[in-house]
Each structure stands twice: as C-alpha cells, then as structure tokens.
Amino acid sequence: MNKIITKKILNPTVTLMEIDAPEIARKAEPGQFIILRVDENGERIPLTIADFDREKGTVTIIFQVVGATTMALNHLNEGEYIHDFVGPLGVPSNTANLKKVAVVGGGVGCAIAYPIAKKLHLNGCAVHSIVGFRNKDLVILEDEFKKVSDKIFIMTDDGSYGEKGLVTDALKKLIESGEQYDEVFAIGPLIMMKFVSKLTKEYGIKTTVSMNPIMIDGTGMCGGCRLTVGGKIKFACVDGPDFDGHEVDFDEAMERSTMYREFEKRAREETCRLLEKGVR
Amino acid sequence: MANMSLKKNEMLSQEPNVRKNNFLEVALGYTEEQAVDEAMRCLNCKNKPCVSGCPVKIYIPEFIQKVAERDFEGAYRIISESSSLPAVCGRVCPQETQCEQRCVRGKKGEPVAIGRLERFVADWHNKNSTEVVEKPKQNGHKVAVIGSGPAGLTCAGDLAKKGYDVTVFEALHKAGGVLVYGIPEFRLPKAIVQKEIDILKSLGVKIETNMVIGKVLSIDELFDRGFEAIFIGTGAGLPNFMGIPGENLKGVYSANEFLTRINLMKAYQDNSATPIQNARKVAVIGGGNVAMDAARCALRLGAEEVYIVYRRSEAELPARAEEVEHAKEEGVIFKLLTNPVEILSDENNFVRGIRCVKMELGEPDSSGRRRPVAIENSEFDIDVDCVIMAIGTSPNPLIKSTTEGLATEKWGGIVADEETGKTSRPYVYAGGDAVTGAATVILAMGAGKKAAAAIDEEIRKRYGEN
Numbered sequence: 001m002n003k004i005i006t007k008k009i010l011n012p013t014v015t016l017m018e019i020d021a022p023e024i025a026r027k028a029e030p031g032q033f034i035i036l037r038v039d040e041n042g043e044r045i046p047l048t049i050a051d052f053d054r055e056k057g058t059v060t061i062i063f064q065v066v067g068a069t070t071m072a073l074n075h076l077n078e079g080e081y082i083h084d085f086v087g088p089l090g091v092p093s094n095t096a097n098l099k100k101v102a103v104v105g106g107g108v109g110c111a112i113a114y115p116i117a118k119k120l121h122l123n124g125c126a127v128h129s130i131v132g133f134r135n136k137d138l139v140i141l142e143d144e145f146k147k148v149s150d151k152i153f154i155m156t157d158d159g160s161y162g163e164k165g166l167v168t169d170a171l172k173k174l175i176e177s178g179e180q181y182d183e184v185f186a187i188g189p190l191i192m193m194k195f196v197s198k199l200t201k202e203y204g205i206k207t208t209v210s211m212n213p214i215m216i217d218g219t220g221m222c223g224g225c226r227l228t229v230g231g232k233i234k235f236a237c238v239d240g241p242d243f244d245g246h247e248v249d250f251d252e253a254m255e256r257s258t259m260y261r262e263f264e265k266r267a268r269e270e271t272c273r274l275l276e277k278g279v280r
Numbered sequence: 281m282a283n284m285s286l287k288k289n290e291m292l293s294q295e296p297n298v299r300k301n302n303f304l305e306v307a308l309g310y311t312e313e314q315a316v317d318e319a320m321r322c323l324n325c326k327n328k329p330c331v332s333g334c335p336v337k338i339y340i341p342e343f344i345q346k347v348a349e350r351d352f353e354g355a356y357r358i359i360s361e362s363s364s365l366p367a368v369c370g371r372v373c374p375q376e377t378q379c380e381q382r383c384v385r386g387k388k389g390e391p392v393a394i395g396r397l398e399r400f401v402a403d404w405h406n407k408n409s410t411e412v413v414e415k416p417k418q419n420g421h422k423v424a425v426i427g428s429g430p431a432g433l434t435c436a437g438d439l440a441k442k443g444y445d446v447t448v449f450e451a452l453h454k455a456g457g458v459l460v461y462g463i464p465e466f467r468l469p470k471a472i473v474q475k476e477i478d479i480l481k482s483l484g485v486k487i488e489t490n491m492v493i494g495k496v497l498s499i500d501e502l503f504d505r506g507f508e509a510i511f512i513g514t515g516a517g518l519p520n521f522m523g524i525p526g527e528n529l530k531g532v533y534s535a536n537e538f539l540t541r542i543n544l545m546k547a548y549q550d551n552s553a554t555p556i557q558n559a560r561k562v563a564v565i566g567g568g569n570v571a572m573d574a575a576r577c578a579l580r581l582g583a584e585e586v587y588i589v590y591r592r593s594e595a596e597l598p599a600r601a602e603e604v605e606h607a608k609e610e611g612v613i614f615k616l617l618t619n620p621v622e623i624l625s626d627e628n629n630f631v632r633g634i635r636c637v638k639m640e641l642g643e644p645d646s647s648g649r650r651r652p653v654a655i656e657n658s659e660f661d662i663d664v665d666c667v668i669m670a671i672g673t674s675p676n677p678l679i680k681s682t683t684e685g686l687a688t689e690k691w692g693g694i695v696a697d698e699e700t701g702k703t704s705r706p707y708v709y710a711g712g713d714a715v716t717g718a719a720t721v722i723l724a725m726g727a728g729k730k731a732a733a734a735i736d737e738e739i740r741k742r743y744g745e746n
Contacts, residue, residue, distance in 0.1 A: 023496050037453060043545065043553040044453075068553060084453040086490035216545065216554075219451050219492055220676055221461075221517040222537035228528060233521055238678070252528055255629040259530045263555035 002085040005058055007078050010140040013065050014108050015074050016050070022057030024049075024087045030115035031093030031210065031242050034059065035218040037084040038072045045069050046215045048112040048241070049088060059087070062111030062140070068267035075275055089218045090241050093208065095119045098182045100126040102174065103149075104167050104196050106188020107133060112210055113187040114141050114148075121148035128179065129153070130170045132188070136161035168195050181205050186245060190254045197245030207245035211236045213256060227253050283320035286389025291396050296609040300579045303465045303548060306606055307371075312350070315400040319347035321385060322392045329382035330394060336726045338362040340379055340394055347397055356405040359398060364434040365725055367406060367472045370399025372463060372569075373722050374600045406475060413482040419443035421739050424507040426493045426679065429457020430721045431513030431712030433476060434728030435735075440483035442736050447507070448480075449491040454544060457515055458713075459721070461544040462536070464573050466580070467603070470543075494678035499686070499708060508742075509707045509735045512694060513728060516713035518674040522565070526623030527669070531557060531631035535566070535574045535670035542577050559666030561585040563634050565620055566670030567592065572603040574668045575612045586612050587662060591619040591639050591652040615662070617641070619654065623667055633661045673718050683708075693717055701731030709735055 003020040010016050024034060033048045051060035065074045076082065093116050101120055105113030110131050117127050129149040133139050134157045145152055153170045154162030163170065171184070184207045186196035193209040200207040213236050216222040220238035227234055230247035234240065292308040293299070299306050310318065322344040330340045339358050346355035359366045375381075375395035383391030421444050425436045428450040436446045454460055456473045481487065491497065493514075502510055519534030521527050538556075541547040545554035562578040564571045567590035578586045588607070590597060593616050597604055608614070617639040626632040638658035641650035675692040687695040687704035694703055694710040701709040711727025713719055 023491075027496055041546070041549075041551045041553060043555075084490050086451070086453070086492060086496075088495055089492065216537060216540055217452060219517070219678060221519070222540050223519040223521070223534040224537045226521075226528060233523075233528070256528065256530060259557075260555045267553065267555070 001081040001083060004076055004078050004080055004082065007076075010062065011138050013138070014062060014111075014140055015065065016060060016062045016111075017073075018058045018060045019082060019085060020057060021059045021085055021087075024059050024085070025052045025054050025057045028052040028059060028088040029092030030095065030119045031112075032088035032090045033212075033218070033241060034061065034085060034087030035089060035215070036061075036073070036082050036086070038069055038076070039083050042072070042083060043069055044084075044216055044218070046089070046212065046218055046237070048210065048212065049115065050111040051115055051118075062108065064108040067264050068271035071268065071271050071275065086218070089237060091239070093119070093185070093210075093242050095123060095125070098123070098125045100128075100179075100181055102128045102130060102171060102179075102181045102184045104171060104184060104186040104188070104192075105129070105131045105145075106167060106192040107138065108140070109188030109192070109210075110141050110145070113185060114144055116185050116187070117145060118148045126150045128174060128181070130155065130167045130174075132156070132167040132192070133161070134158070166195075167192060168199050171196065172199055175203050175205070183208060184245075185210075190250055190257065193245060193248075194250035194254075197248070197250070201246045208242050209245040209248060210241045211243055211248065211253065212241060213253060214259065227256070282323060283317055285321065288321075288390045288393040288396070289314045289318040291393075293606075296606075296611070299466065300576075300610040303580055305469050306466050309403055310396055310400040312352075312404075315347055315397060316350060318393050318397060319344045322348070323384060325384050329384065330379040330392075333379045333382040334362075335378065335720075335722045336362045336729065338379075338398075343401065344392065344394070344397055347401060352401055352404045353409065355401045356409070359401060363722075363725065364437050364729070365430060365476055365721070366398050367402035368430070368459060368468060368476065369722050369725070370395055370397075370402050371468050371472075372600075372720075374720060376601045378722075406472070413479050415482065415484040416441055416443045418445060418484070421445065422447070422507045423735060424449065424502045424510045425513060426510065427451075427457055427513040427515055427712075427714070428455040428477075428487060429459060429513060429515050429712065429724065431515070431714075431724035431728040432457065432511065433480060434725045435511045435513060435711070435732045436485045437480050437483065438729055438732035439735060440480065440485045442732075444736075445484070447486045447488060449493050449497075450487060450489045451492040452544065453489050455487050455489060457513075461540045462570065462573070464539065464543055464577055466576065467573065492678065494682040499679065499683040499705070503707070508739055509709065511701070511728070511731050511735065512679060512703070512708065512710040512714055513712045513724070514676055514679055514714045515724075516673045516675045516718040518676050518692075519669065520672045520674060521669055522620065522671060524620060524622055526625060526631070529623055529625050529631050530629055531559070531665055532623060532667045532669065535564070535570045535668050536673065538574050538668050539570070539577065542581075548581060556581065557666055559583050559664075561587075561664040562666040562668065563587045563589050563620070563662055563664045564668045564670055565589050566672070567597040567599060568670065568672075569599045569603055571668075571670035572599045572607045572612075574670050576607055576610060578666070578668070579610055579612065583666070585664075587615050587664070588612055589615045589618050589620060589634070589636065589662075591617065592649065593617055593641060596649055617652065619652065620667075621659070624661065631665050631667055633663050634667055635659060635661050673713075675714050675717065691717065699730060700734035701727060702734065707738070
C-alpha cells in the first residue's frame with residue numbers, strides 16, 4: 001500500500017500524483033516505469049515514472065484517464081492509498097554523452113519525455129523540446145519543460161495555443177534549418193512515434209522511442225508486451241521500454257494495442273456507472 | 281492382511297461434463313476408508329524402491345503403514361520430516377515417473393497410489409489438526425529468500441524453524457510463485473497454497489510482495505541491509521516462443537500470460553478487472569503440464585473446441601498421466617505428431633487458424649527421445665481463433681544481469697552445487713527452476729531444503745556455533 005502525497009489535475013483528462021515510495025524513488029531513473037493496482041481486484045497497469053524525489057522518497061506518475069483503471073485511480077485522493085505499486089521496472093533511458101538532442105512529446109507522453117529532458121539538461125546537453133497537444137486546454141508541463149529546454153516549441157492540432165501543426169512539422173523545420181541533433185527522443189501516441197521515426201530515418205538521426213504496450217507482470221514473465229524490433233521479438237518490460245524507433249514495427253504494435261478494445265469499452269462504462277453511484 | 285487388488289482405489293472426482301464448466305478442484309480425494317484400504321496394498325517391502333524414486337526421499341512405506349493403522353497424524357509427521365508441502369506435492373507430483381514407477385505392486389497391476397495417499401494425509405492434517413504453529417526461538421541471523429515459489433517457501437520454512445529471521449521477497453503482488461500464477465485452481469486450490477504461506481508467517485517469516493529484486497534492490501544491497509545469506513529461487517518464468525510467422529497476432533498468448541490472467545488475476549471471475557479473450561476454438565502448442573492446464577482453462581472459459589498440438593507422439597507427452605487423462609475426459613482434442621509452422625491472420629489481425637505439418641519420429645536425439653521430423657507436403661490448417669504457446673520457459677535474467685560475479689550457464693540457469701545450492705558468490709545460494717530450468721515442484725522443494733541446511737551449516741560455522 002502506497003500513500004498518495006499530492007494530487008494535481010493537470011487538464012480535464014490528465015492527473016498527476018506524487019506517491020510515497022521511498023524504495024522505488026531511491027533507484028528510479030528516467031525511462032523506467034512502475035506497475036500499479038488500484039484495488040484488490042484491479043488489473044496491473046504500467047505507468048512510466050514522470051519524476052522522482054530521492055530525498056522525499058516520492059515517485060510522480062502522470063496519467064490520462066482513458067479506461068476503467070485510470071478512472072478508478074483518478075477517484076483516489078491525497079492521503080488515500082494505492083493497493084500495489086511496484087518498480088522501478090525496465091531499462092533506464094540512455095542519456096549519457098549527448099551534446100544536443102530534440103525531445104518530442106505528444107499529449108500525455110510529455111509526462112515521460114519530461115524526466116528525460118530534465119536529465120539531459122542536468123547532463124549539460126542542449127535540449128530542444130517539441131511538445132504537441134490537441135488543443136490549448138490539454139497542454140501540460142509547459143513550465144517544467146521551459147526550465148530544462150534551450151528551445152521549446154508548443155504545437156496544437158487546432159492552433160489554439162503555440163503553433164498550429166504536428167510535432168513532426170516543427171521537427172522537420174528545425175532539422176532543415178540546419179540544427180544537428182545527436183539523437184531524437186520521441187514519446188507519445190504510437191502513431192506520432194511512428195511518424196517521427198519515419199522523418200528522422202530520412203535524415204539519418206538516431207531516434208529513441210518509449211513503448212507502452214499491454215503488460216501484466218512487467219518482469220518478463222508473460223510476454224504480453226512483446227513487439228517486433230529489427231525483426232526480432234522483444235519484451236517491452238525487460239528489453240525496453242526504450243527502443244530504436246527505426247527498428248520498431250509500429251503497425252504491429254498499434255494492432256496489438258487494440259486486443260481488448262471491446263472489453264475496455266465495457267469496463268469503462270461499468271466503472272463510470274459504479275463511480276457515479278458512489279459519488280451520490 | 282494385505283489388499284491384493286491389482287488396481288488402485290479410484291479417487292472421486294467431479295464428472296467431466298460438470299467440471300469442464302467450473303474452476304473447482306477436479307479430484308476430490310480419498311475418504312478415510314478408501315485411504316486405509318489403499319494403504320493395505322503396500323507390501324512394506326524391505327528395499328523400498330519407492331523411496332529411491334522420490335526426489336526428497338519421503339519415508340513412504342512408513343507413512344503408508346501409519347495410514348493403514350488409521351494414525352493419520354502420525355503419517356503426516358513422517359511425511360513432514362522430508363517434505364514441506366505435502367498437500368501441494370500430493371496433487372502435482374508426477375508420481376508415475378517417480379515413487380509409483382518403482383513400486384513392486386506395479387509389476388503386476390497398478391502401483392500403490394502413493395500420491396493420492398500423500399494428498400489424503402496432508403488434507404486430513406489440514407482439516408483436523410489442532411496443532412498451533414509457534415514462532416521458534418530466534419537465533420538472531422537474517423536470511424533473505426528471493427521468490428516465493430516452492431523452492432523459496434521451502435527454504436524459508438526450514439530456516440525459520442531453525443530460528444532464523446527470514447524475509448521472502450516476491451516480485452508479484454501475491455506470494456506463491458508458480459503455485460499461484462501458473463497452476464490452476466482446479467488442480468491446486470489456492471487456499472492450500474495460502475495455508476502454507478500462513479504457516480510460514482506464524483513461524484515468523486516476513487513476506488514482502490511487490491519487490492523485484494535486481495531492480496528495487498540488488499543482491500549486494502541485501503547484504504548491506506544485514507542479510508547474512510541469500511537464497512535465489514526465482515524460477516523459470518520467461519516464456520519461449522517458436523519464432524514462426526504470425527506469433528504476434530492478436531489472440532496468441534504465451535501460456536504464462538494466459539494462465540497468469542486466469543490464475544493470478546482471476547480473469548474468469550466477474551469482479552476481476554483483467555480481461556481475457558473469449559475464444560471459440562483454441563490450439564495449445566506443447567505437451568507438458570502447462571499445456572494441459574492452459575487447454576483445460578480454455579475449456580472452462582467456454583471454448584467449444586480445444587486442441588493440444590504436440591510434435592511427438594502420445595508416449596512422449598511430458599505431462600502427468602492424470603492430467604492427460606483428465607484433459608481427454610473433458611474433451612480436449614489431441615493433435616499428436618503435429619507441428620505448427622504458421623499462425624494465420626484474419627483481416628483484423630486476429631488469429632483465424634494455424635497451419636501445421638505432420639511429423640514422424642526419426643532417430644533418437646540428445647535427450648534420448650526419437651526426434652520428430654516433418655513429413656513433406658503434409659501441411660494442413662486448423663480453424664482456431666486463439667493460440668497458446670506452451671513450449672517451455674527460461675530462467676529470468678533480472679538477477680543474473682544485476683549481480684556481479686554470479687556464474688550462470690549459457691542458457692541462463694544459475695550455476696549452483698547440486699547438494700548445497702552454493703553459487704559462485706559467497707553466502708549466495710540458489711535452487712529450483714532458476715538453476716535447473718523448468719522442472720517440477722518437488723525438485724524445487726528439494727533444492728530449497730538442501731540450501732536451507734547448507735545455509736544453516738555455513739552460518740553456524742562462521743560464528744563457531746554448533
């Protein structure tokens with residue numbers, strides 16, 4: 001049981017929670033994830049670590065309320081407990097020996113991109129952040145990114161904030177303007193990572209993506225999170241979650257992510273009803 | 281007067297047509313009368329071949345004698361001298377290749393039903409014993425056990441009984457290892473596993489769940505925290521895949537994933553948030569106990585047709601005879617001498633079938649079994665919407681990759697002395713599937729026992745205690 005120390009609503013669908021987890025905070029590195037269960041009959045879901053404070057002994061998670069489990073999680077308040085919280089899992093992002101990088105975040109993926117940008121910045125690496133959202137209301141972590149970025153570009157689909165367009169538009173412009181990146185980190189929806197990787201491949205820029213497939217144990221036991229990377233089966237939980245974006249079979253990953261779509265829809269509706277009843 | 285019947289006493293079990301629709305235990309166990317009657321079949325022979333077939337050398341004729349005398353608690357005490365988990369092993373041991381295979385009665389007729397008697401004795405004890413487990417006097421030495429499967433639980437229990445301060449670290453949210461995530465309720469009720477864990481807790485063993493050793497704490501950090509010896513019983517949990525086209529289609533599971541969703545996450549219950557596919561036709565690839573478990577789970581989830589696809593013949597099926605028999609009774613269809621070469625996709629990337637080839641047995645391979653060889657132009661398709669890969673597992677590399685100086689085999693197993701469990705690192709011991717690769721509960725338990733004895737001896741030696 002891990003206590004929720006703070007809870008912040010970042011936008012209508014994205015919530016931040018700082019969780020008391022001293023053992024995990026002691027070891028956590030950017031790119032790693034935790035697995036949690038909200039309650040005794042809950043499913044195990046992976047969430048990437050958005051931040052950690054070794055002194056306070058806390059780990060921060062940022063999640064989008066998309067399904068039954070994140071909905072139930074979002075109903076917990078400060079001072080309440082998460083039933084199970086395990087980590088840090090996965091291999092940390094490799095941020096060493098880089099001089100200049102572009103960090104591309106899409107939507108709630110920015111929560112995962114942020115600790116990487118922060119670590120790179122602390123390492124003395126020049127960071128150009130490109131963060132994209134559907135519209136102004138969904139923008140998160142703007143101040144945080146500003147603090148750790150040498151340049152920041154905010155993109156919205158509808159142009160209601162920052163610049164109108166996709167993150168790939170901004171990245172392409174930067175590359176064509178002559179910016180030379182040692183590496184690009186792209187974290188966001190699969191479709192975004194696919195197109196960022198496609199773009200950077202044309203320019204021959206190494207690109208790391210963070211995969212977040214369906215997972216159960218998170219320790220290499222179930223193989224549910226498997227994906228094809230460079231023609232070989234890899235497990236996102238123990239071999240990743242970071243992979244070479246030019247090698248990942250995104251189309252397959254997108255297909256696999258829809259395996260339980262019908263079930264998820266029903267579960268979400270059911271949870272919705274239950275939670276509403278509880279509130280009344 | 282010995283019972284000279286050539287046949288074992290049958291054990292009551294749920295009717296196949298009923299049980300294939302529920303997850304309750306299939307076999308119901310002997311009554312006292314049946315047990316006593318079966319015990320009388322033991323000839324109590326002098327050279328006790330059965331004992332030599334038992335990996336932990338249970339005093340088999342002695343406990344059976346006690347059953348014949350109706351001293352069931354006495355029988356339990358005898359088994360307990362050698363085995364820590366009799367209620368579990370009575371249910372999951374492959375007796376037909378161990379103790380019962382060597383039974384003299386098996387030369388003409390069926391062997392004595394040693395497994396069923398062990399199960400009876402353990403269940404009788406669990407039901408009737410009023411013995412209160414007390415925490416033994418502490419000796420002040422701390423030992424860490426990694427993994428709460430059969431090896432870890434046994435090692436922890438034996439050390440706790442000797443007064444050690446034992447902490448078991450478990451990566452999942454529930455203790456029990458493969459007994460909980462792997463073996464289904466209908467074969468091993470989880471209440472039995474829980475009871476064993478509760479006994480350990482009464483002995484003073486601390487169980488820390490959600491602790492992935494190798495990630496949150498390394499072996500070296502455990503020593504820094506005052507543990508004087510460490511036992512690694514992390515099992516063989518990494519699923520193997522075949523490497524054939526279509527293995528990443530939706531509807532293809534590793535048996536580990538399929539069984540974990542069902543057993544650990546209770547996906548078959550209404551109140552579980554973990555989903556599982558409601559498959560119509562299922563092919564399970566493999567012929568071991570895990571394959572049988574997966575096939576029988578699929579039936580219970582409502583599949584209309586379930587196939588076991590195995591590349592050798594019936595004689596080579598590695599599963600327990602009883603599991604094969606139960607699977608057949610429940611309607612599982614065996615496609616033997618058959619090997620999948622491709623998993624076929626529908627237009628939405630879900631499984632629509634498997635393409636197989638027929639096999640024949642050729643020359644014996646390194647395992648001594650005749651090697652299956654594909655027959656040319658024998659391809660055929662089976663119409664299924666779910667495929668479960670049950671072709672074996674490998675040891676988890678998490679500890680190996682984070683522990684300096686821990687020697688491992690090429691295939692990933694930890695190198696450990698067979699008699700003591702000693703590894704290449706001082707005060708680090710290992711046993712069970714993490715060392716041997718996927719094997720049996722009883723072997724893992726035996727390794728846990730040996731390591732506990734060796735740890736005790738080494739710590740005593742270190743402190744000059746006797």
